Amino acid sequence: MLFGLLLVALALPAGAQTGPVDDGPSLSVSDRLEDRRYVATGSRGYVVGTEDGRFPAMGFHTRGEMGGVWTPPIKLLDGLWFGIGEDWIGPAEKFTGGYGHVEMELPGPDGLSIRRTDFVPDGKRSVLVGLTFESEGARTVDLKMDAHSELMGAYPWGETTPNQKTFNLQDEVSVEGGRLVFREQGTPPAENALPHDWAAVVGSSLTPTGSETGEDYRGPQDPAEVCPAPPAPNAEPPGGCDDTEFGKGKGGQLRYEVGLAAGEARTVWFAVSGADYDGENPADAKAAALSANEAALADPDALLEEKVLSRTGLAENTRLSLPDDRRLQRSIEWSKQNLADSVQTARDLEIRETNAGANYPAPEGDLEKMRFLGAGFPDYQWLFGTDGEYTAFASVGVGQFGPIKDHLRALRDVSLIDNGRSGKVVHEVVTDGTVFFGSNADDGNTDETSKFPSAVALLWRWTGDDAFRDEMYGFTKRNMEYVFRELDEDGDLWPEGLGNVERAGMGEEKLDNAVYTIRGLYDLADMARSKGDGETVRWATSRARVMERRFEDAWWFGREGATQYADSLDRSPVGGANEKIFQRHWIGGTPMDVEFPSGRGEVRPGLASRAHGNAALDERELDCYTGRFGMFHTGTGPTSAEGGNRGASCDRHLSEVQSERNIFTLNTAIMAVGEGNYGRLGEDQQQHYADANADLQLIPDEQPGAMPEIAPSPDYAAGGSKDRPFNERAMVLQAWGAYGTIWPVVHQWLGVRPDMGRGELAVVPQVPPGSPAISGRNIRLGGGSVRVEAEAEGRTYRTTVRPNVALDGLTLGHTVPRSESVRSVTLNGERVRYKVNTTNRGKEVLAGAPTRGEQELIIKTSR
Incomplete structure (x- = not known):
């Protein structure tokens, strides 16, 4: 394990570090902090800035206004900055991501070290920022804090009707009880806008010795570079902005004297709190924000401890041991936090x-x-x-x-x-x-x-x-009824409408919609069966089976050298054949990433036929679809689009759309899951895609530990988001990419298949080739958990399970290669009856087991 961690540490870029800190596991970077964004969140608020401790204008929904401090649905501040005497503290020299908090190491005057901690207590509409000072000798520090408000709603955006240029109202600022109080009240000049009362309060655990208010107060970012909103047509983007014309905030400064004893650490806490009410609510937003600020500052250290403990508690679920892929193991630990x-x-x-x-x-x-x-x-x-x-x-x-x-x-x-x-x-x-x-x-x-x-x-x-x-059942029935009532105009069962790829030039019927509709029907039927709703079982199952039977003929493209499915179908006149449109979009992976329930823990992985699924996956592993960090949004090849083919060609088909060599973590996740459904777990197969998403957290583009929306990629930026303007970046933290790391390990490698609604559990692992034994403990199921260990050595396959949950049935198994024949199956040392299901993954060897105590299944095979 230590060797695996060392490899990860050696793989980190210059200036990056990894290792434990006082508050638990952490990841650090120290290069290009001014170009890297970070986010610290709680359930009622968050803060977004750069890892050097600054707050440049960033984001695109309301251009330049998506960073700063928020308590949804309102923004509170553009940012806050700290200084000592006449100088501003920073920029930071090191940034560390931890569980539930972030830290920055800041330069101070000689003999003074400064550490900044940002976190957001869950359930509270406050962001807390702590400055921890440690001085070699006794001294008094003249500390100052600037804050600049931007009370603004999450909607409208910059380009909507109405937009924030007219909708946003002017803020006001005052100093009350040693705190900066910002307020926005009124009714925006737009039809149907509601009157509102919004407030932001900034205070400290110390009593200020002085204060000022005015238009600016952005610390070292004064005088502010204010960029137009929106930018002029064809204008060169500015090098950087501190605000935009959408902004109508105010600023203020609070000053303090901080006494420091020699060799002792002292933390000064600041809280940014907010509240919002519409005009129909008589409550006072200012009073609520002041109360929230006071509560946050009552005991910030206890709130931080509570936050970190809650996050380390979450880390105890699904504790994995992947000896051959420690980076993936560590990535999943960080995805729990994400x-x-x-x-x-x-x-x-x-x-x-x-x-x-x-x-x-x-x-x-x-x-x-x-x-x-x-x-x-x-x-x-x-x-x-x-x-x-x-x-x-x-x-x-x-x-x-x-x-x-x-x-x-x-x-x-x-x-x-x-x-x-x-x-x-x-x-x-x-x-x-x-x-x-x-x-x-x-x-x-x-x-x-x-x-x-x-x-x-x-x-x-x-x-x-x-x-x-x-x-939820009634709503799920209406979901599928809506699809066939409103979205199948030509009656061929393939639903119409937009899917995940919202691009021009596609046919009315999209591949991913077809795939997920089939799965949705089978899943609805499964729930209906459990409820005794036979009519819905028949209605959903009959449609799903017809669609599944027709799927290959309707959707397989398979010509001009392209071993792929069509991305969409152009509806034909009544009675004719739909036209297959192939544009190389990432949704070509969806026929491989779904699975269907078969009952008693058995599943059918993959909709695509084994031959077509493997052929499509083979081709998507090539450089016309895949780069260092995963699968492109739209693959490369011959095209009539402007610019021509920008990459390798894997087929001869002339597409009318341009490639998009942007690697979204979701695209890569789809590929990782699809590979697993077809038993393709090798280093150049599933592991390439799962590890690619993992690397984005451990070798961070921006925030260490956070999986982003888009990876470094040819048409986005070879160096990733940190090479793009702040207003033109993908998300620094995106949730869905974890689908491509957690699901392959827990569901495919360890084979955990619960059917807890029926009290049943199946565990059918498939261990990556050449891997030592893998395991997972405290994998939550129902009101309990299960522990699983899986090993494949030579032609001996072992599955060990200890359930800690009430079960009515337990099935153990292992997936072995199709080329091997089963010689023997033993459960707890005794021969046992078994069955073999041949799926796209391989041969699943299954046997019933007692539901209590540790159970060990050993399968031996031969060629």
């Missing part, structure tokens, strides 16, 4: 339908609360359908059941308010309740409606929560 970092709560939402930002109608309903996993920071930190449905697989794999259940509830609740009982799932919901896309009146994305029953079924199988299944 998922927890993504949990957000929004309250008092006004649900309104904007049709992709074109309208701003009156609210159509209210939602008291929604808890969800924010898709990505800083520009996508709200509720999405398809993001959460992919993230669900990672969430259950590490036992984080509660947040993803609430995410699905939030999607249902907003969809019912916005879309009534149509069954359509909304696509994108901002934290103030704005439905940007996915209403009945707009196209929406078909795939997230089709995937919703599968996400519910997944949670039900892992938790055994029949009440959750029953709560």
